[in-house]
Amino acid sequence: MNQSTEKVQNLERGERIVAERKRLKLSQPAFADAGGVKKGSQILYEKGNAPTADYLERIAAVGADVLFILTGRHEAAATTTINPVDPERLGRAIELIERGIVEGHRNPSPKAKAEMIIAAYELLDETSEAATERILRLVVG
Template sequence: MILHNGSHMATLWCTYDFPSRWKGIRLSISARLKEERQRLGLSQTAFADLAGATKSAQIKWERGTSAPTAPALSAWAEAGADVLFILTGRRTVDPDTGPEKQVLDDLNEVRRNIIEPGRQRMPGEKEADTEARVLKASERQLLAILRYDAQLVTPDIIAETEHLLDIVQNPASLALYRAADLAQLRAKRREMRERLARWFDRSRYEPREAVLQTMATIVMEYAVPTKLVIELVQDIYDDVNNQRGMNLG
C-alpha cells in the first residue's frame, strides 16, 4: 500500500505481487467502494456526505479516476463501512467466528453469483455485461482469498477456492458447473414438489400442478419454510371458499 500526502488530499491505492499465473489481475478499489456503499444502502450523495465530499467526487472514486482520501476512509469506517474490504478485497474477520467461517461464507457467495449472475444485474445493464462483471468480481474475490487467507484456513478450503477460480476463468468448466447445478436443482425441486403433493393428499385442497411447482420454487429459492407456504395456500383456499359462500348467500 502506498500513501502520498499532498496539499489537498492523501491519495491511497494498493499494489499486489501476485504469483505469475495470476499476473495482470488487479483488484479494483473503485468497484469495492461502490459495492460497500450499496451494501449499506446509501446513495452516492449520502455516502459522499459521510466523508465531507461531493457526489461528483464519489462518482470519480467509483469510476477509478481518482482515489478516496484517508479521512474519507476513516469516516466511512465510523459509519459501518468495511474499509479493509474496500482496500484489499477481504472482509473484516468476525472474532467470534474466525477466518475459516468468513472464507466459507465468501465461497458460498461466489458459488451463488457464478451460477446465477443475473441476481446481480443492475438496471439497464445488458446480460452479457452483468455476466462479465460478476465473473470478474468473483475472480477478484477468489484471488484475495488465496492471497490473504492461505495460511489461515485448511488445505481443503484452499483446494476448493482454486477449483472455483478455475471454473471462473475457464468457460468450458463454467458451463459444466452450471449444467450440473441445474440438474441438481431440478432433482431437488421435483422432490419438493412430491413432498408437497403428498401433504395435500390429506388436505381438503388439491392444488394444480402449476401451483405445486410454484410452491416448490418459493420454498427452495426464497428459503421460506415449507410449513408456512402450505398454511398460506390452505388459508387462501379457505378464504376463497368462505367468500364464495357469502356471495351465494
C-alpha cells in the first residue's frame, strides 16, 4: 500500500469502528446519526476512510472508545470510570492536532497521531491560549 492510499484508507481502523458500533448495539444508520453523518459516510468510515474530528467527538459522546478506534488499544475500564472523556475537550485536542499537522506539513502514522491527540487532551485540562500555543509548537516542530 502506498503512502497516499494509507492517508485515505485504514482497513483496521474501519474494522474497529464496526466493532465499536456493534459493542454499543447500534445499527449503521443509528451510529451515523450519533456521529452527525449520513449512512453513506458511516459505510465509508467502516471501509477504512478517515473519520472527521467532529464525527469522533460525537461518537465518543455516546460511548465509543475513540482511543481504540485510532490505535487499537482499549482504554482501561478504571480510567474510563474515574476520568470519563470530555467530548468537548477531546474535540479541541483533535482540532489542534489536525491544525498542527497541516501547518507543519507532517504525515504522522495513526498511532503517532493518536498519541499526539492524547497528549493534547491532557494538556487541555484548562482552557488557555498558552496551552494551545504549546501544543501547536510541539506538533509543528
